[in-house]
Amino acid sequence: MQNSATGVIRHNQDVLQVIKSYWQLTKPRIILLLLITTAGGMWIAAQGQVDPVLLIVTLLSGTFAAGSANTINCLYDRDIDYIMERTRSRPLPSGRVSPRDALIFAITLAVLSFGLLTYFANLLSACLAMSGIFFYVVVYTHWLKRHSTQNIVIGGAAGAIPPLVGWAAVTGDLSWAAWVLFAIIFLWTPPHFWALAIMIREDYAKVGVPMLPVVDGNEPTSKQIFYYTLSLIPVSLLLVYPLHVMGAVYATIALLLGGIFVQKAWKLMQAPSDLMVARSTFKYSILYLMLLCAGMGIDSLPMTHQMVSAIAQHMQTVIGALL
Numbered sequence: 001m002q003n004s005a006t007g008v009i010r011h012n013q014d015v016l017q018v019i020k021s022y023w024q025l026t027k028p029r030i031i032l033l034l035l036i037t038t039a040g041g042m043w044i045a046a047q048g049q050v051d052p053v054l055l056i057v058t059l060l061s062g063t064f065a066a067g068s069a070n071t072i073n074c075l076y077d078r079d080i081d082y083i084m085e086r087t088r089s090r091p092l093p094s095g096r097v098s099p100r101d102a103l104i105f106a107i108t109l110a111v112l113s114f115g116l117l118t119y120f121a122n123l124l125s126a127c128l129a130m131s132g133i134f135f136y137v138v139v140y141t142h143w144l145k146r147h148s149t150q151n152i153v154i155g156g157a158a159g160a161i162p163p164l165v166g167w168a169a170v171t172g173d174l175s176w177a178a179w180v181l182f183a184i185i186f187l188w189t190p191p192h193f194w195a196l197a198i199m200i201r202e203d204y205a206k207v208g209v210p211m212l213p214v215v216d217g218n219e220p221t222s223k224q225i226f227y228y229t230l231s232l233i234p235v236s237l238l239l240v241y242p243l244h245v246m247g248a249v250y251a252t253i254a255l256l257l258g259g260i261f262v263q264k265a266w267k268l269m270q271a272p273s274d275l276m277v278a279r280s281t282f283k284y285s286i287l288y289l290m291l292l293c294a295g296m297g298i299d300s301l302p303m304t305h306q307m308v309s310a311i312a313q314h315m316q317t318v319i320g321a322l323l
């Protein structure tokens with residue numbers, strides 16, 4: 001009796017371990033931020049009034065597409081992941097999932113994503129999601145990652161596709177504002193990744209991946225980080241002017257967040273080998289993108305528009321009374 005109970009417990013633990021391994025293959029923590037940017041795109045496209053069913057289906061499809069891309073990346077990179085300390089315990093290098101099963105899992109996720117987006121949203125959003133997988137797997141992982149110091153600059157375009165998926169799911173096309181969202185993430189990726197690459201330079205050097213800090217050193221990398229970060233401020237404000245899809249609330253948030261990011265990048269440029277500063281810049285990059293997207297959401301709410309116009313009216317009355 002006790003043996004069979006122990007057997008059931010052990011079986012359940014095994015099942016949980018298998019689920020955990022497949023979950024880890026998808027790199028879920030990265031997907032969360034990708035989904036936040038997708039939601040940001042949807043929110044602006046729908047001017048703050050997104051159909052909840054479309055939102056849920058698009059985010060689920062985005063999860064499947066990104067999970068598929070990340071699984072294929074883990075499959076392709078399992079040789080170097082086995083050598084690098086940070087990635088050694090991932091499901092493939094540690095042997096918890098076989099390459100064949102990982103491939104079947106990735107294909108299933110991609111098919112589900114394409115089917116859901118085509119059925120519930122439109123073909124454009126489905127094709128954009130598939131182009132994200134293609135770009136990340138073929139252009140970044142296969143062509144660039146092991147061959148160019150600009151790997152993450154060009155390859156980073158893959159990570160900038162999710163807001164396009166969100167936008168297209170709502171409107172069926174892509175406007176200038178959607179491309180500005182793409183540009184924000186495109187410019188954000190080098191500071192995000194190179195700050196981390198400064199911290200784990202030795203790992204990349206060990207496996208011969210030509211990340212910029214490995215090849216050119218920390219000083220030129222920190223300069224590049226600074227210029228990309230600086231360029232983020234005017235680009236993030238394009239949504240306010242000339243595109244007029246965001247207002248004063250977003251502008252204030254974008255300026256504030258961008259200012260802090262530039263300050264951190266400046267500090268890193270002054271001390272390019274200070275791992276604590278690099279760590280703080282990397283961590284802040286994630287917070288920056290999360291809060292910028294939250295700012296887009298807040299600015300798009302009809303309640304915010306009412307509040308801003310009420311404040312403006314009040315100010316007008318006060319100024320009128322004073323003059």
Ligand code: HEM
Nearest residue numbers: 029030033034037086152155156159160185189193196286
């Ligand atoms: C080519 C582009 C990119 C590269 C090379 C890159 C690389 C990395 C690496 C190596 C890590 C550390 C992961 C780990 O510890 O296992 C990381 C963390 C992270 N990345 Fe990126 N990244 C890129 C783009 C993006 C994009 C587009 C997003 C989302 C919009 C993103 C979101 C995150 C998040 C949220 C983390 C922290 C995960 C955690 O909590 O551990 N990354 N990135």
Ligand SMILES: CC(C)=CCC/C(C)=C/CC/C(C)=C/COP(=O)(O)OP(=O)(O)O
Nearest residue numbers: 030065066069129132133136158159161162
């Ligand atoms: C629309 C769509 C599906 C887009 C795909 C977006 C996507 C999956 C972006 C991932 C970006 C990323 C985490 C790169 C790190 O790869 P790495 O190989 O350098 O990281 P690692 O060393 O941790 O494996």
